[in-house]
Amino acid sequence: MVQKNKKPPVPRIDAPVLPKRRGRPRAYEPDVALGKALDLFRKDGFAATSLDDLSAATGMNRPSLYGAFGDKRELFIKSYRRYRDDARVAMGDIFRNELPIRKRLERIYAVALDIYLSGESGPRGCFTVMTAASEAVHDPDIRAMVLEGFAELDKAFAVCFRLAQEKGELPASADAAVLAQLASATIHTIAIRARAQVPRKELEAIVNGAINVMIGTAG
């Protein structure tokens, strides 16, 4: 029920020693708690994750949870936001780093697979694709985030392809936007298949085939 034993909650380096909070000190670190909540939501989805589960996983009791993150829906949204931030960080370097297009795509998909296949009790898939998209029909806020996620991915891929085109790695006749959507589709298909426990080897084969079609087998 306790999140950590280290008595003094070591002040984060990037959190510039805030001016000494006043009351009883927190028994948890919001960041790690949110991470645990995210894990649960990814594993079981929104409805199947109870506050008790969340409470147990985060080491916070329900009132603390409520006080820190709001009700279940808010916690879900904050978890999702966290997931996207993490994914952005993991992908950021690669999308920025200007490798040859094939290498670049390979790295991107490798990172994606790492994310989708992680999880102690089975692969967790992609939050956006699996859990969030489900809620998106009914909840406008979540829907907005999901749509934003799709657009962001499409755009990032499009930038890659456009750059490759400028560098002469792709024929000028290629349509970067279309290729980007195919690249996203490939992300989506491996995310879904991962959730059904398709082994990594097979997913990598799918990725490889898709890359060949997108940039030409020559590469």
Add this chain to the structure above:
Amino acid sequence: MVQKNKKPPVPRIDAPVLPKRRGRPRAYEPDVALGKALDLFRKDGFAATSLDDLSAATGMNRPSLYGAFGDKRELFIKSYRRYRDDARVAMGDIFRNELPIRKRLERIYAVALDIYLSGESGPRGCFTVMTAASEAVHDPDIRAMVLEGFAELDKAFAVCFRLAQEKGELPASADAAVLAQLASATIHTIAIRARAQVPRKELEAIVNGAINVMIGTAG
């Protein structure tokens, strides 16, 4: 609370007048009840759909539901089976009918979009992709069905591409299996995006672009 008012449950034509059931007659038709259950599961997912909801939607009270279909999980599985059967029927003709490859793909995706975008309270997406895949991590039976679904789709597309290749619509160098996986990926991406209420026009644009890449813009 009543499923139908027509007193005599008009015997289905294809159900060859079974030898007069003995006890109190059913107040529902299993087929339509299962359809209603399917609708609910597609809309809300497994966990968020309660037996009361199902009871209300099917017009059967809980014990009847239980007697007819077993517990919630069994009902879910039977609903999913029904969904796949329906989808197979809807797709069957097209996959069988030997049109030019482009026309064929266009039809397939059109039918898929019809399925994914239907639903009175928002598009319901694809059962396999949205709801079933979520449960697949934990439930081996559901996982098996989902994997079967993926394989079936991949295979059906592969047959199409192979045939097109034989008819000379595709270069001999093309890899039918890889193209099939891309075609499936496109199915998956539009299923997911549909759930987030991306308008049909955009989804059709994605499909169009994907087809162009798969069979060459010439077609």
Add this chain to the structure above:
DNA sequence: ATTTTTTTGTACCATTTCGCAAAAAATTCC
């Protein structure tokens, strides 16, 4: 040492959930 502030821990509430048992109803068979 006392007060203030903040968080925790316990307990509680109203509702919903799934599943079942027992009784009532509707039909066929004798």
Add this chain to the structure above:
DNA sequence: GGAATTTTTTGCGAAATGGTACAAAAAAAT
């Protein structure tokens, strides 16, 4: 008509759910 059979109906009950009230605890401020 009465017995047998099958289904519906009512309603129970134990557990779980999301959310909250309130006192105790722990720290800083006075």
